[in-house]
Amino acid sequence: MSGNTFGTLFAVTNFGESHGPAIGCVIDGCPPGMALSESDIQPDLDRRRPGTSRHVTQRQEEDKVEILSGVYEGRTTGTPIALLIRNTDQRSKDYSEIAQTFRPGHADYTYLQKYGRRDPRGGGRASARLTAPMVAAGAVAKKWLFEKYGTTFRGCMQQIGDIAIPFESWDHVPHNPFFAPVADVSALEAYMDTLRKAGDSCGARIRAVASQVPVGLGEPLFDRLDADIAYAMMGINAVKGVEIGAGFASVTQRGTTHGDSPTPQGFRTNNAGGVLGGISTGQDLEVSIAIKPTSSIISPRETINLKGESTEVVTKGRHDPCVGIRATPIAEAMLALVVIEHALRQRAQNGDVAPPMDPIPSSFL
């Protein structure tokens, strides 16, 4: 209810602030019997963590995860899995002076209005740092879904600011700091360097895909698979738009072209993005999100102070010139958390879930 738990059957409760002693989460509902150790979780955390290239914040955080519960003799027990990540490289002095003003694009103002107080250190609870525990929880979800159904999750960069990025191959994604599916990222590097020197920031567009998704996941009216994906994606810091399948392009499509025709060999197209009537079709889940430019920039901005008087604010400290860059593993993780939630719901309603089916399961013949 207070918005710190994601999911119901696979429920992840997140806690911590950017500059507090620790951040973490409690995963409740992970099925028992799955082999699990920190080494299953750390790789995704490492993909998200700061300080890995000159194009992201230089804050140095190991993001080392500790499993506090829910695993016995190397296997999940079905009881809550608590994950702890200690903060190690806070520099709160960076933020002391801005406690008196409201940074444009930041949650400073809304937090103060909602709670009557706020933790200004690194954005406190509003920091994207709180996505780390979700990436950790997503790694647990990914492992279970892969072992159970062969489901996999991938993400890549589609656009950074003005530069659209063509899709060449998933193989390129791990080999550049932008999660870009292209071999040559020199243009992106030059673009980012210019932007950083200008003390400005830019937005980005990310694509996330789930493959080998069981058919039949999602509820018809409100907990639709696509609705829950939209909820999950719009919940990622700085996201302002979400598309499933054809997305906004469907506005100018015709009924004769949009509808994906089923054939004996499967669906001919995937304008639906893997969801029909809120329920998974077994095709790839195709999601695209828009991420706004980083609000923390060193260029001076017009604002007001706590007294409501006009003033200027400059955000020093160490920030990502494009928060979208590190959003790719986050989008994958959130997508995995939505899929596992619905896989468990489907089991509750209809017993064990089948893996992706042929267009028509023999049981219906």
Place this chain on the structure above:
Amino acid sequence: MSGNTFGTLFAVTNFGESHGPAIGCVIDGCPPGMALSESDIQPDLDRRRPGTSRHVTQRQEEDKVEILSGVYEGRTTGTPIALLIRNTDQRSKDYSEIAQTFRPGHADYTYLQKYGRRDPRGGGRASARLTAPMVAAGAVAKKWLFEKYGTTFRGCMQQIGDIAIPFESWDHVPHNPFFAPVADVSALEAYMDTLRKAGDSCGARIRAVASQVPVGLGEPLFDRLDADIAYAMMGINAVKGVEIGAGFASVTQRGTTHGDSPTPQGFRTNNAGGVLGGISTGQDLEVSIAIKPTSSIISPRETINLKGESTEVVTKGRHDPCVGIRATPIAEAMLALVVIEHALRQRAQNGDVAPPMDPIPSSFL
């Protein structure tokens, strides 16, 4: 959990099928003491109901609502408000033949895969007809929010197929069948007539706005106001994309331009669409959604039958050539349901909610 209840503190449980005896909902959590009668609800239902122009389905439904509980001597009692709408113009014969095939773009296939059976009559549970009870529940939410905070909800058409619609004035919206904010809709009428004659359909883009929204609504991490709006909008039949504020345009914006500067007179711009860090700023909530073309078209489509054999399907019956047209009051209603949910949550956490505040409430000085 099974996806038929929307909201938690203001919870709307929806039931019924397109061609069953009745549809309706139970509203649980409406605060006591508000004057309420069918006449508060019927007008919004009439805005959504079919058969009102040649540009929508010709199915004739009065959509007459009956309040079964929760109101005593003309005022809400704080107990569940059950709303019943009897179906009157079902023509199930229209659907008998398509029970053996899967209509492209429809939920026929996913329902069968999920449940092992489906009600083919008018799309059964997957029909947009089930939005009627939500429009009714939204009318109750709108009334309470207006009386308590002066909050208002409006929606209009932004684009139909290839025709973008400029915003002239809200005053035009009630005076044309397209909810278009323009005086002259002759171009739209011609476009729709051509489309209908061609036996095809088109998509649409809708805008929904909430004004006088209290500051501080929404939770920081997961039940963010924008995330819940995305969830609500993507849950509307045929919606494939959702934007808040600048939406996908923020991808190409710069940090120096996107961030809305607070001033002593209020925010200078509203790229945020009224939400910062998941919490309402008190500015207008600005939402835009993409709606796919109607899947029910009389043009023949490639598909398969229950045996998995190639075949063709033609969808007869009475359908909207552009489902987006009737989506405007639905989007308003869903937005109202999100806002009232968070207004009640905010009361739970912080006591009575203030109406939209000046940039800085005196209590913080």
Place this chain on the structure above:
Amino acid sequence: MSGNTFGTLFAVTNFGESHGPAIGCVIDGCPPGMALSESDIQPDLDRRRPGTSRHVTQRQEEDKVEILSGVYEGRTTGTPIALLIRNTDQRSKDYSEIAQTFRPGHADYTYLQKYGRRDPRGGGRASARLTAPMVAAGAVAKKWLFEKYGTTFRGCMQQIGDIAIPFESWDHVPHNPFFAPVADVSALEAYMDTLRKAGDSCGARIRAVASQVPVGLGEPLFDRLDADIAYAMMGINAVKGVEIGAGFASVTQRGTTHGDSPTPQGFRTNNAGGVLGGISTGQDLEVSIAIKPTSSIISPRETINLKGESTEVVTKGRHDPCVGIRATPIAEAMLALVVIEHALRQRAQNGDVAPPMDPIPSSFL
């Protein structure tokens, strides 16, 4: 959240007031494919309904149930099952005069304090009449559990006022108006007649039992099977105490006698009442509840009026001299709703649930 929905995976949302136009519920989460019609539900409603003997209220209600949705061609579709029961024998004049006073033992005072208003007609929302929709929902749950696991639910009277009732046989229960497991109920009839003539009422003690319950239902910490049973039973009107297994007798037991020893042939005893560590053992679930005397009696009682002045109140109208009598089918229904909820949860976590197992499933050998 507002307390009108019971369960999460098998969620029953209840609506209506004693003297409103109708009462009913929406069942969300019933698995698809089960044969269901009104005739599966009506028998349990008939066991609970008033006017069936001189020992219960003389209000004549047919309690005829109508299925509004969720069933197609005689089988559940997995979508919400809405059940409607029209009220037919309201006599609101009976209640007009007591609207100005607070009846001792009734919710008049608390409703007014909570909501600022109340529906005094027949107790409004606080009437035990609202248990009828739960009995209907329980009948649906019972049917699914019996078909899936062979689970059965029974209840009987253990004590009425001062008269303890020995357990002779379940066979006697349907053959007397008290649900008493004895052949001769003449003493009970005489007791009740005396009580009624005296214008007084008495309490009762009810036993409810579930047999063939799958092993492993219930969550360890908070949604324990026994905790949810206690919640369900204490939620029945007039219940003041709940026991599982040995209950309060366990206070004077020793560890050497209380613990039920597992043997190759099963557990030797059932002091646990079928629950260990919050999880079902596969033994019978044994529940006992205390029901307070009916608060509606014609004997004059001291009270206050709306002005807070001392006065007297006499409750006319048609009332049960022992509300416990009709509570037996209600207790069975609520127990069934708890068991089905946990059976579905167990499926979500661990896949399909096994029926009651031998002490050790071969899979663990």
Place this chain on the structure above:
Amino acid sequence: MSGNTFGTLFAVTNFGESHGPAIGCVIDGCPPGMALSESDIQPDLDRRRPGTSRHVTQRQEEDKVEILSGVYEGRTTGTPIALLIRNTDQRSKDYSEIAQTFRPGHADYTYLQKYGRRDPRGGGRASARLTAPMVAAGAVAKKWLFEKYGTTFRGCMQQIGDIAIPFESWDHVPHNPFFAPVADVSALEAYMDTLRKAGDSCGARIRAVASQVPVGLGEPLFDRLDADIAYAMMGINAVKGVEIGAGFASVTQRGTTHGDSPTPQGFRTNNAGGVLGGISTGQDLEVSIAIKPTSSIISPRETINLKGESTEVVTKGRHDPCVGIRATPIAEAMLALVVIEHALRQRAQNGDVAPPMDPIPSSFL
């Protein structure tokens, strides 16, 4: 859903196992602005912790709590409060041999059946040690309720095994190891010494009381205040029975005696235990619970091993001869968690909650 979160608006998510590295909880929904530090929580933990007298387990645990988040500059921020308690005195060797058998009265068997595996070390997740985080969370709830409404929570021992304990005064409770409200506990000490020497254990009966409870807390049908109290109490390890107010004594009461008459000076009696129609009356909440004898005893017991063969088990290790003794602060804490949950719900529905009212609030005159 998996039973490790208590509450919705004031939600406490519990994690850990008896012999894991740590136990703890995340409190989500604590209103912002309350002064809070470890020193507000530690005292209640110290009342519950083991090793404080010869009458409880000799396991030495400091139960030192660390606040990981949700507090900034000494005040709650409205974001999740994570509490961590490291385990320090595990002796897992004590449990190694019993991993092959099922201890009567323990959850060994049901955990294995439910999850297919179990952590046998100190009972793993089933250990009463997991009540420590709830006592910590309860301390936070108590503080807020006291500051807001002056609500207080007290508990005492009513009976240990065969020895009923008369109520002399609350003042005695802190001054003996049994939480007994009597000056002289020599009889209890002798009784416990005899029991311990006999290698046996006994049950207990505990009373918990909340005073200065706001009027109007609780929902009419399912989330009744009494139902939620029953759920909370039955969820405490080893509890087998719960009573509210007169409890089982109400079975033999008459309507003319049970109903509590309102007077201009307040209610004349409190058979209701502070709840009418599921809603608080403003009187003391009166709860009584039955706790079964400790299942861990050194006397040999008949049981079976993992192969299902007959065998004997002796539970060595360090155990409480009467788990009821340390249950008093736990019962208080759980009662506080129920009350704060409903206080926040009431705020959501009806705005700020009034403190306990006169029989009739002036607003109704």
